[in-house]
Amino acid sequence: MDLDRSGLATSAVAAASGYSSQQVRDLESSGVISQALRSPAGYRHFTQRHVVELAAYRDLATAVGPVEARRVMREVRAGTVSEAVALVGALHVRLERERAEALAARRALRVIEAEGRGEGTTPEDAMTIRELAKALAVRASTLRFWESCGLVAPERVPTPSGSARLYPAPAVREARITAALRAAGYRVPEVREAIEALRRYREVERPLEALDARVESIGRRGLALLRAGAVLAEVIGDQPRARRRE
Template sequence: MTREDRSPLRTADVARESGYSVQQVRDLERLGVLPPARRAANGYRAYTAAHVRALRAYRGLASAAGPVDARRLLATTFDAAQGDAAEPGARLADAAAAIGAVHVRLARERDEALRAREALRAIQAEAATPDADADPAADPSPGRADDTMTITELAAALGVRTSTLRFWEQEGLAVPDRVTTLRARQYGTGAIQEARIVAALRSSGYGIPAVRDVVATLRQVGGAAEGAVRAEQILDRRLDQIAARTVALLRAGADLAAVLDEVWQQEGG
């Protein structure tokens, strides 16, 4: 630790260096995002460069995992760093594992988005490729019996529950072409393609309102290929967001490691 790191900082100094307001610095200290500041002889808080790094770490963690998870992770970490429940090495391992879990979550979100994009591209390719085995003289209506699926068959094909398909139907998504008097649902080609797009977006973490917008676009343009293009654009933006969150997490990790080292050194770790 350099002499500059040990130099006391006022609340206003920390606010200026971190980009937060004075009140935000105080609020975040109260929430445990910062290690407690020592009091100077005059009673004022005496911060150090470690507190600035902690705020930078919080900013990155909040961007990567959300402010609630970021506050919980930092508060738990600083509590452990100042406690006697574990050896410093074990506490460091716990903190590293918590950061690693966020990395794993982001990697999983990216994999889900990539799989969803792959599924959407397959839908586009199918829509653009004529069925070589189809009989040109046959009725092209999507309501033909050999083109339909029951709710059980569609749920199995998508890997979701039938209750999920019913929920989507209630929300105006993947609506069956026909519901019999016995409430048996039959999905035609168009409804099946809609359901595949809905499943791809939902598996990547998109909420019902965003998915509803994509399905509305699909119906306006009248084709699954165009709807899939719109959905793919949404997923591309999500992948960009995940990349930005991952970079923010990498920056936060470096700041967090530095501040934890200082906290534990002060505590005699």
């Protein structure tokens, strides 16, 4: 990448990058982009390289969030080449893991969808909390937590010592959808929204649409990470590496 080394004022970099002048100064001061040269009067003199680094930071923030992006932009300058490359590689691994989890959750929902709506239940359809926990590979306490959050609605049946939870087919389905979405990284409020849609419309299309959107979002984040990676490779290659072995 042939970068223009001529001096640029902060306002010019701001206009070219889409950040405000203050944001440009803050990102330079915090080490997110390379340090600018200073004039005798103390004014910053940026280059086209800083504009490119800001574009890389924007893409990185899209891919992994602004807090992590700031950390990565600083860290790639601080360690050895192998450490910096490993840091960037780990971001790709994390995104691929998110994608794999979302696809696995989508497959689980497709299985549930294929089972049909299951109108009405019989005793054979119902599961105890121990049976359901074992089927989902979660703890019974997790099922109780999901119940307290309104994600799963078991029935209570009398027992000699009081009562026990019994999960009819609709509750089992809710628990399976909850497990799938939580495994894909969805927060409890997002899962609750999907479960409430399921209860309203008695279908799993909305959770499936949510997972489709998540997979597409991960794809866009991955593309942004690839764009940032080209610039990060230059940043890593340009940095002197006789540093930090304490």
